[in-house]
Amino acid sequence: MIEQIRSDLLHWFHSYARDLPWRRTRDPYAIMVAEVMLQQTQVDRVIPKYQAFLSAFPTVAALAAAPTAEVIRLWAGLGYNRRAVNLQRAAQVIMEQYGGQVPSAVADLRALPGIGPYTAGAIACFAFEQDVAFLDTNIRRVVRRLCVGPDDRSTPSDGELLAHATALIPPGQGWTWNQAIMELGALICTSTNPACWRCPLRSYCRSYATAVADDTALAATMMSPPLKRVAESRTAEPFVGSRRWYRGKIVAVLRELPAGEVLPLPILGERIRADFTPDHEPWLQGLVADLARDGLLVMTEEGVRLPQ
């Protein structure tokens, strides 16, 4: 059974895999850059940024030595700007502690800033071809549906899912297997409206079997979407005007400045909101202080700028 699952998914992958730039390299640095960019950011949006970033900072040494302002500029459009700062800090740690060579041990990778359990496993597997299991949103969903059951009937722990994911890996083929299972989650076993009708694993899938047995609206969507929306109506926080939104605006404004230029706080205030008044200055101070704590800007006597 497990041999069939492995064989069928690997065959499917060889036929349908997308040609993604980070699948063409084993350069650990390039893989690390890709995996950090891909944290909570879609493949299509990462691809052009990935190329540009590697052109600007081709090696660990180049990234470690670059002005942080440049790194933050190259991160534009990816979101979660702290990732850019942490990635550069990771490069600096790699220079200092590992002679510029990205470490291959999961535990060493995990200790780098901005590298969590997913990214550490992904680098170990995709750069160093280790047979290690890890969970991203795709693998988590595929393994849950395949090995546990429908989305809305149980909530397995990551530990349980990781055990399944580990058992599935064909020995010696961790790289291809993990790429394949992620690809299945991205292209077929999607969060909503999975395309079970063209899934290579449907005959092994517990979730699919349950859906067939229950005769749920299989013809339409092949699987019902998760039901958890009902529980909470979510934060309902409108993004525009939120704290996150203004943080993004501030970094965007500073990115456009010539290198080294400092922006006085009142000017910054006017540029991020048209209705800015002196009454808003404490609010702006708070945002700026938090961004400084995150390493995304520097406060000086005259105002703020990107870190150099």
Add this chain to the structure above:
DNA sequence: AATGCGGGGGC
């Protein structure tokens, strides 16, 4: 366990 953190695209 819960929050904060960007921003674009899909429906």
Add this chain to the structure above:
DNA sequence: GCCCCAGCATT
């Protein structure tokens, strides 16, 4: 308008 996305760090 809400959900989703190759998560991580902090509390």
